[in-house]
Amino acid sequence: AQKVTQAQTEISVVEKEDVTLDCVYETRDTTYYLFWYKQPPSGELVFLIRRNSFDEQNEISGRYSWNFQKSTSSFNFTITASQVVDSAVYFCALSEAAGGKLIFGQGTELSVKP
Amino acid sequence: SAVISQKPSRDICQRGTSLTIQCQVDSQVTMMFWYRQQPGQSLTLIATANQGSEATYESGFVIDKFPISRPNLTFSTLTVSNMSPEDSSIYLCSARRLAGVDNEQFFGPGTRLTVL
Numbered sequence: 022a023q024k025v026t027q028a029q030t031e032i033s034v035v036e037k038e039d040v041t042l043d044c045v046y047e048t049r050d051t052t053y054y055l056f057w058y059k060q061p062p063s064g065e066l067v068f069l070i071r072r073n074s075f076d077e078q079n080e081i082s083g084r085y086s087w088n089f090q091k092s093t094s095s096f097n098f099t100i101t102a103s104q105v106v107d108s109a110v111y112f113c114a115l116s117e118a119a120g121g122k123l124i125f126g127q128g129t130e131l132s133v134k135p
Numbered sequence: 136s137a138v139i140s141q142k143p144s145r146d147i148c149q150r151g152t153s154l155t156i157q158c159q160v161d162s163q164v165t166m167m168f169w170y171r172q173q174p175g176q177s178l179t180l181i182a183t184a185n186q187g188s189e190a191t192y193e194s195g196f197v198i199d200k201f202p203i204s205r206p207n208l209t210f211s212t213l214t215v216s217n218m219s220p221e222d223s224s225i226y227l228c229s230a231r232r233l234a235g236v237d238n239e240q241f242f243g244p245g246t247r248l249t250v251l
Contacts, residue, residue: 064245
């Protein structure tokens with residue numbers, strides 16, 4: 022069965038600190054997709070990244086970076102020089118290649134204090 | 136990506152009544168889904184809305200409680216029937232294209248439902 026685990030329920034940092042959000046997944050599929058979403062206090066779900074199982078290259082987008090390690094079934098998300106606007110709940114999710122439905126982790130609530 | 140709108144954005148309903156939530160996508164998509172997010176929780180898939188046929192429900196969700204329609208490739212509705220306070224949640228519509236490399240899954244803004 023597919024499963025996503027975000028062991029960190031809440032993280033609190035001070036502005037400008039770097040922070041890493043952990044995500045560990047389980048799947049028997051050889052082809053799958055991993056996602057990160059941000060849910061700010063307003064409630065909408067904001068897409069951040071999609072990574073397929075064949076692409077293990079790390080990705081950087083501005084202050085955001087993602088580390089995909091198939092060997093440890095992890096897809097961790099790092100925010101560099103965090104800002105107050107980064108405060109939100111972050112969800113990691115997994116989907117089968119063709120099925121489309123997402124299995125979400127429990128979410129990590131990030132609080133960035135000024 | 137596509138833009139998804141949902142109506143209503145929020146509602147307060149009485150126990151025993153039903154509410155139908157509409158989801159409109161601005162372009163044709165292959166797959167549409169309905170998720171529920173209970174207060175302080177993660178998202179749970181209710182069902183996959185299939186165009187022109189019955190929805191595919193996940194374990195723990197049944198058609199009598201959550202009837203779903205999808206008459207075309209851009210529109211779907213979810214009804215929450217015979218509501219109780221336990222149905223108070225955010226209900227999110229989601230859509231995904233499977234063509235080519237565009238596998239982004241995008242979400243509507245959600246419908247915040249409170250049942251008294």
